[in-house]
Amino acid sequence: MGKGTYIAKIALAILVLLSGLGSAYAQKGQKGKEKPFTVVIDPGHGGVDPGALGRSSKEKDINLKVSKLLAKMIEDEYPEVRIIFTRKTDVQIPLVRRANIANDAGANLFISIHSNASKNRSANGCETFTLGAGSSAEAKAAAMYENEVILSEENFEEIYKGFNPRSSESYIIFELMRGQDMEMSAELAQLVQKGMVKHTKLNNRGVSSAGFLVLHRTVMPKILVEIGFISNREEEKFIASEAGQKKLAKGIFEGFSEYYKLYGNPKREISDSSQDSSADDDDIIETPKNKKSGKTVAEEGMPVFKVQIFATDKPLKSNDKRLKGVKAEYYKEKKLYKYTYGSTTDYNEAVQMRKDISKKFREAFIIAFIDGKKTDTQKAIRIFKENNR
16 A cells, blocks of 8 residues: 555545534534534633734734634624633643634634734735645745744644644645535625725635645634734834724724624524525525526436535626636525536546646535535435436
8 A cells, every 4th residue: 555545535534523523513503502602712822822923012912812802703793602612811722722612612603713824925915725635835835834833842743643733744634625604604604704805905815725624623614814924113103002003903803703703593584685585595596697508417316516606795796807717607595606627427526527627716616406406415425426326
């Protein structure tokens, strides 16, 4: 057995284990109907781990201040939401402990807040990450930098099962990460990124994926937010200032608020005249073009795979620049128009489609439909495999 095959098998086993953990936590949340919507806010670094250093500020302090402002905004607007901090003071919390806090609480969301840094002093802007193999060299470098904190933790080799944050081989486990929460994480990331850019006017570095250990260990929708570059003199002044921190927190809060209206509390009334009142929130509505196209048709009960490239709150014209020239279709779920690329009954073809389109849309991921209704992707993959043995 080759080294690559061996590592891939280990990665797959980890993926299966995490999927099981995710199901267990999901069931735990479903049993208690009165369980409040819970958000875990994770201010990065702390204590002896200062994070990145600016000319006059430390990342750990900025992260904590923005986190507390965000929590206050959520509490004021949504008092029914339960807020849990991984740290409220200047203490170091191991990455695995941060994740366990969220898992043990059966949290609905995990938001990790960080400040970015680069050897390139002109690098600037805000960015939001989901878990993945790394959508760019910069994203991979950011994950490696953040993960290096485990080297200062006691018994890190045993706790993290030999994971070496400085070795690219260790990151192969993230190649297979396609958890059930991936789509919701991507939606949250897009909403938060949009909110930050709107309120701060910072350079929009977009949404990326990378192998952050703190996200890897959590079993709910999760994002890691890089609010700006502490290594950039002008941007450091902004993110270290009270006014800048309020704008950053407001942007993240706005993204959370949009997500919460979609998934958090169905009993809360949402005043939105643009919402299609003729359709149930869970209906799948495809474009007329898609219905008449005569594209991939699956047998009854068999899955059709597509690649979702992004979501927006309003439908786009076919020549919209955000489509980047891609011939896309959409389906509507709750209040979002979700755009997809391609259609196939062969999962292997879907994997290649995702690889191809990721050159334009780095956060693209595979989704599945059965008999015209969206279904769990892992379930669809199992059906495909069972019928192609």
